[in-house]
Amino acid sequence: MLTVYMASVSGSVEMKKNQERIFSVLTSKNIPFKQVDITQNSEDKDLMRKKANNPTALPPQIFNGDAYCGDINAFNEAIENEELEKFLKL
Secondary structure, three states: OEEEEEOOOOOOHHHHHHHHHHHHHHHHOOOOEEEEEOOOOHHHHHHHHHHHOOOOOOOOEEEEOOEEEEEHHHHHHHHHOOOHHHHOOO
C-alpha cells in the first residue's frame, strides 16, 4: 500500500498544494493510499526522514511499503514522463 507522509498543519501554501496534487492524482487514478500526518507524532516525521534517507526531508514524501518512491518533484516528473506506476512501484 502507498503511504503519503503529509502535514495537516503547515504555514507553507506550496506544501499544501503539493499534498493536494498527490492526493488528487492518486484518487483520480483509483490508487489506494494512506496518509500519515507527521504533525501529530514526531516519531512519524523521524521515520519518514529515515526511510527517505534524508535528515531534512519535508512532506509530502511517498512510499510503497518500506520502499521510498520520492517527493513531489519526482512525482511530477513521473507524471510528465508517463511513468507514474513505475515511480510508485506498482
